[in-house]
Amino acid sequence: MTNDPLLQPYQLKHLTLKNRLMITSHEPAYPEDGMPKDRYRAYHVERARAGVALTMTAGSASVSRDSPPVFNNILAWKDEVVVWMKQLADECHDHGSAVMIQLTHLGRRTRWDKADWLPVVSPGHEREPSHKAFPKKAEEWDIARIITDYADAAERMQAAGLDGIELQAYGHLMDQFWSPLTNDLDGPYGGSLDNRLRFTFDILSEIRKRCGSDFIVGLRYTADEDMPGGLTRTDGIEISRRLKDSGMVDFLNVIKDHIETDAGLTDVIPVQGMRSAPHLDFAGEVRAATQFPTFHAAKIQDVATARHAIASGKLDMVGMTRAHMADPHIVAKILRGEEDRIRPCVGANYCLDRIYQGGMALCLHNPATGRELEQPHDVPAADEKRRVVIIGAGPAGLEAARVAAARGHEVIVHEAANDPGGQVRLTAQTPRRAEMIQLIQWRFDECARMGATFRFNSFADADTVQADAPDVVIVATGGLPHTEVLTKGDELVVSAWDILSGDAVPGSNVLIYDDAGDYAALQAAEKIAATGARVELMTRDRNISSEVMAMSLTPAMRELQQRDVTFTVTWKLDSVTRDGNHLRATIGSDYGGVTRTREVDQVVVNHGTRPLDDLYFDLLAGSSNLGEVDYDALISGAPQIVSRNSAGLYKLFRIGDAVAARNTHAAIYDALRLVKAI
Ligand SMILES: Cc1cc2nc3c(=O)[nH]c(=O)nc-3n(C[C@H](O)[C@H](O)[C@H](O)COP(=O)(O)O)c2cc1C
Ligand code: SF4
Numbered sequence: 001m002t003n004d005p006l007l008q009p010y011q012l013k014h015l016t017l018k019n020r021l022m023i024t025s026h027e028p029a030y031p032e033d034g035m036p037k038d039r040y041r042a043y044h045v046e047r048a049r050a051g052v053a054l055t056m057t058a059g060s061a062s063v064s065r066d067s068p069p070v071f072n073n074i075l076a077w078k079d080e081v082v083v084w085m086k087q088l089a090d091e092c093h094d095h096g097s098a099v100m101i102q103l104t105h106l107g108r109r110t111r112w113d114k115a116d117w118l119p120v121v122s123p124g125h126e127r128e129p130s131h132k133a134f135p136k137k138a139e140e141w142d143i144a145r146i147i148t149d150y151a152d153a154a155e156r157m158q159a160a161g162l163d164g165i166e167l168q169a170y171g172h173l174m175d176q177f178w179s180p181l182t183n184d185l186d187g188p189y190g191g192s193l194d195n196r197l198r199f200t201f202d203i204l205s206e207i208r209k210r211c212g213s214d215f216i217v218g219l220r221y222t223a224d225e226d227m228p229g230g231l232t233r234t235d236g237i238e239i240s241r242r243l244k245d246s247g248m249v250d251f252l253n254v255i256k257d258h259i260e261t262d263a264g265l266t267d268v269i270p271v272q273g274m275r276s277a278p279h280l281d282f283a284g285e286v287r288a289a290t291q292f293p294t295f296h297a298a299k300i301q302d303v304a305t306a307r308h309a310i311a312s313g314k315l316d317m318v319g320m321t322r323a324h325m326a327d328p329h330i331v332a333k334i335l336r337g338e339e340d341r342i343r344p345c346v347g348a349n350y351c352l353d354r355i356y357q358g359g360m361a362l363c364l365h366n367p368a369t370g371r372e373l374e375q376p377h378d379v380p381a382a383d384e385k386r387r388v389v390i391i392g393a394g395p396a397g398l399e400a401a402r403v404a405a406a407r408g409h410e411v412i413v414h415e416a417a418n419d420p421g422g423q424v425r426l427t428a429q430t431p432r433r434a435e436m437i438q439l440i441q442w443r444f445d446e447c448a449r450m451g452a453t454f455r456f457n458s459f460a461d462a463d464t465v466q467a468d469a470p471d472v473v474i475v476a477t478g479g480l481p482h483t484e485v486l487t488k489g490d491e492l493v494v495s496a497w498d499i500l501s502g503d504a505v506p507g508s509n510v511l512i513y514d515d516a517g518d519y520a521a522l523q524a525a526e527k528i529a530a531t532g533a534r535v536e537l538m539t540r541d542r543n544i545s546s547e548v549m550a551m552s553l554t555p556a557m558r559e560l561q562q563r564d565v566t567f568t569v570t571w572k573l574d575s576v577t578r579d580g581n582h583l584r585a586t587i588g589s590d591y592g593g594v595t596r597t598r599e600v601d602q603v604v605v606n607h608g609t610r611p612l613d614d615l616y617f618d619l620l621a622g623s624s625n626l627g628e629v630d631y632d633a634l635i636s637g638a639p640q641i642v643s644r645n646s647a648g649l650y651k652l653f654r655i656g657d658a659v660a661a662r663n664t665h666a667a668i669y670d671a672l673r674l675v676k677a678i
Contacts, residue, residue, distance in 0.1 A: 005311040006303070006318075006334065010053070012293055013216055013250055015163055017053040017317065018096055020310045021331055024253065024297040024319035025102035025166065025220065027059030027073045028351070028361035028370055034075030041088045042372035047324050048097035051331030054317065055092060057085075057101045060168055063153040064146055067105040067173070068115035070131060071355040076103055076153040085160035098163040102220060103153050105146055107173030108135040108182070109260075122176050124184030128260045143189060143199060146173070151206040154217070164216025164250065167203065170268070171259035174200055175222055178239065181230050193235065197242065204248040218251035218295070219243055223286050225258045237289050244292045251293040251316075254283040266554035270299040272347035273432030273555050277305050284314030297321050301345045303334060325351050325363045328377055343442055346435040350665060353549030365395070365439040367669035374637060379406035379676055386678065387412070389470035391460050391615060394422025395664050396656025397476030398443035399671035404678065405450035412453045412468050414460035420444050422478050423657075424664065426500045430523045432555055439664070462618040470650045472678055473623070475616040476671070479609025479657035485515060486605075489576030492583055496524035496606040507602025511585050512537045513573035514606045517546035518663070521606035522556045528604075529563035536598070537565060540572035540590055547663070571596070576603050608661035616654045624648030629674075639677045
């Protein structure tokens with residue numbers, strides 16, 4: 001019997017949770033027709049199989065028709081949800097994991113122009129800055145109908161065999177009633193704290209009436225809005241006590257802060273570069289004040305911090321949610337004594353940001369997450385051992401090396417630089433993005449463990465590669481910054497990557513023209529502004545940094561606004577000319593008819609990369625497939641059997657930015673799905 005605090009069972013009412021690790025509720029936006037079907041189930045079952053004690057499914061599963069999902073949530077108001085949730089629960093139960101679901105009414109945190117075009121409802125007319133819908137003020141019949149909806153949804157989940165439910169009360173309808181900032185009602189549901197809590201207790205009473213006292217019901221709620229006029233810490237502790245004392249609640253899942261803006265949401269769910277476990281102590285205070293089962297998650301990314309959360313008595317159950325997206329097998333690895341092999345969550349928040357902007361959660365550096373039906377988390381061994389030569393040790397090349405080595409192949413990697421990492425190594429030089437290096441280090445360590453050979457400082461040409469006598473060659477040489485986008489003056493500008501690498505010294509009055517919308521421009525701006533320089537970041541788009549996405553932008557904006565960086569949208573850099581000691585930038589607009597100039601001493605252009613593909617083309621003639629990829633086979637997971645040159649000695653592929661400028665996820669996904677079938 002282990003004495004690891006994380007592996008001790010936890011008794012919640014009649015339910016024995018087999019360890020202290022849980023996945024908190026998070027909607028990856030995988031439902032089909034609002035239902036958790038095969039893909040959804042596979043995602044949770046993968047994590048249940050690996051030993052997580054409790055998976056809180058969904059995330060904001062909707063109880064009412066006037067709570068339309070904003071990111072493809074489960075429709076808990078439909079009866080057909082029972083059959084899908086039952087299948088999911090049954091399969092997770094088979095692996096010993098408990099299954100619950102988060103139910104909610106979003107209130108004003110949604111939009112009226114979704115689904116049935118019903119007005120959004122809230123206890124006041126104040127709109128939420130993020131979703132921007134002006135709500136209808138709830139009438140008594142709205143309140144009565146929604147109380148019934150909650151109880152109906154709870155009953156459906158009980159019928160599906162779930163171990164329990166949690167009700168969401170941070171930023172949603174329930175705590176819109178709680179908070180003086182959003183509740184404008186008079187009478188029984190507005191005014192005093194008693195009245196503002198009445199909606200919650202009416203819902204709990206109705207759920208208990210329908211589901212009985214055994215069914216597990218918890219609340220995930222903000223216990224301190226931490227904003228002027230909002231719920232204070234004292235209010236939060238008082239609410240926590242009342243929830244406990246009601247006898248209708250079985251656990252408290254503590255949140256701190258507020259989520260009505262992107263920045264607020266980012267403080268609740270911190271991203272890369274932000275403090276680890278910032279609200280853990282607060283959750284511990286709630287537990288100490290209530291002596292009641294307490295759950296919590298917020299950037300507890302590593303096992304040591306999770307263990308501390310339990311060992312120090314701050315929590316009963318610790319959530320490692322994104323950590324389980326990055327590595328579904330955390331518990332299995334702890335049990336096997338392989339903690340150091342856990343694929344680290346690097347806090348990139350690609351997962352969460354993407355539910356809004358990309359329509360579903362994907363992990364930046366685990367392409368099998370959410371694709372459990374097609375992509376392996378554990379790569380199977382190959383039938384036949386091959387020699388795989390890879391050129392480039394950036395994210396694409398390293399993933400190719402890792403997967404090839406896991407297949408049992410002999411792997412040789414040539415890398416021109418001293419160290420692995422490619423562009424990610426430069427990215428990680430910005431302290432706020434330092435966590436990114438872990439995605440390189442983890443792959444490198446895995447490769448080293450499996451015996452892959454690395455040749456650093458190796459400028460491989462076609463002869464070098466052919467001398468290795470490869471069966472398969474994978475070119476992952478990445479790209480080079482592309483700045484030749486002007487009608488005049490290309491030679492006068494530097495790239496964002498020149499700034500990041502230190503090849504270009506920051507100027508003192510700098511125009512950054514961002515035509516890629518990715519991190520490089522923001523990081524260059526940050527590095528230049530830190531010297532005290534004046535910086536203007538300009539884009540031809542309607543929004544800045546369109547590829548960076550909402551929450552990921554928060555820490556960068558905080559930094560750049562502090563330093564008075566200005567942002568200019570809908571203007572486009574046309575040309576640059578020298579004017580004495582200055583540069584004159586001429587700017588126009590896609591909307592036409594206007595031209596302006598800027599006097600600066602440095603122009604930085606961020607326009608993505610162009611493939612570094614000479615080696616690929618040099619190797620083409622000697623290959624059996626002439627570089628061709630069978631896309632159908634790639635997508636279906638079948639081996640690549642294209643044969644177009646009988647004299648060819650090896651198969652040749654290229655992946656990542658060596659094909660076209662994309663992002664880290666694309667590069668790693670390219671590698672996994674290609675190499676898993678080699
Ligand atoms: C893709 C995604 C969707 C989420 N959706 C919800 C949600 O609907 N309701 C909720 O309470 N929390 C949601 N969360 C927040 C998580 O439950 C958790 O609080 C957060 O990720 C912080 O924990 P972590 O650092 O362990 O990931 C979501 C998180 C992610 C990554
Ligand atoms: S995308 Fe980033 S934050 Fe999300 S799970 Fe993956 S590594 Fe973690």
